[in-house]
Amino acid sequence: MLFARNAPTFVVYVFTINMKHITFFLYSLFFLHFAQAQTGLTVGPPRLYFTANSGQNQSELLEVTNPSKDYTLELSVSFQDWEYSEYGDNVLAQAGTLSNSCAEWISVSEPFFMLNPGETKQLTVNLQVPSAFVYTDATPVHTAMLFVTQLNPKEGQDRDGANIRVAVRSGVKVYHRFPDRNNPDLEIQNLRYLPQDSTSSFLEASFEATGNVWLEGEITVELLNQDSGDKIRLEKQNFFCLPHDKRKHYIALPKDLQAGEYLASVVMSYGDNNRIKIGELIFKHEND
Secondary structure, three states: OOOOOOOOEEEEEEEEEOOOOEEEEHHHOOOOOOOOOOOEEEEEOOEEEEEOOOOOEEEEEEEEEOOOOOOOEEEEEEEEEEEEOOOOOEEEEOOOOOOOEOHHHEEEOOOEEEEOOOOEEEEEEEEEOOOOOOOOOOOOEEEEEEEEEEOOOEEEEOOOOOEEEEEEEEEEEEEEEOOOOOOOOEEEEEEEEEOOOOOOOEEEEEEEEOOOOOEEEEEEEEEEEOOOOOEEEOOOEEEEEOOOOEEEEEEEOOOOOOOEEEEEEEEEEEOOOOEEEEEEEEEEEOOO
8 A cells, every 4th residue: 555755644533422331443433544553442331420419429430441452542531511412412512611510520530641552440530519519400410521532643544645643532421410319200292203305204202301310211113004004113212311301302214114004102211110101193104
């Protein structure tokens, strides 16, 4: 492979928010193609949960691993605020700017550290709730995003021969709630059928998180053809939201769904005790 000489160098920062314990390799993203320049970072768990009252502190462990066989990582820890958008996307903000922020309550045992190839380090993450801070229904939980960022980008080249320097940044979500405040709940507000566009037809589920703690759950959809009696169960989808979130969740219908009238049963299960909310919609599906 031929690479351009004296080509301009730029830095590619790749940012991930862990949805599960993952090892992240850069060449699988952005279609970067470079020789001996892969770098990665494993951070877990993907979420840290704290339950503490005013004036109390609590500690959790975070494990960081350098999976590289030949490259030492120089890393730093920083914090930002985050919230969900109406569609469930992560929206970042400067630390301390959102009303539900706990970024300024958090400290780590080593804000800066190095990891040799194959080395793993455990960090202690401590959350200290201010003494004057009390529970309110308006802001029942608090969140932050902890970032582990590579400070020494690795040099390489992309498939066009341009010089690049690649660094990774992995995000871990931090949640805080007060003791004895653990009532997850939601209300389905509306179900709507959206006719086929350039990709597929959809069901739109609108719901609001009405409890006082974060929600993690699954959405199951079953379609009943009113003419033939055939049933179709769609693949389960996960959802995550915070108290007072108003959400629109889109469920793609099968592209080969036969035309006809359908009864859609949407089941949302959530919480440690698998609470269930059910919504139903009758719609007429037409194929183009």
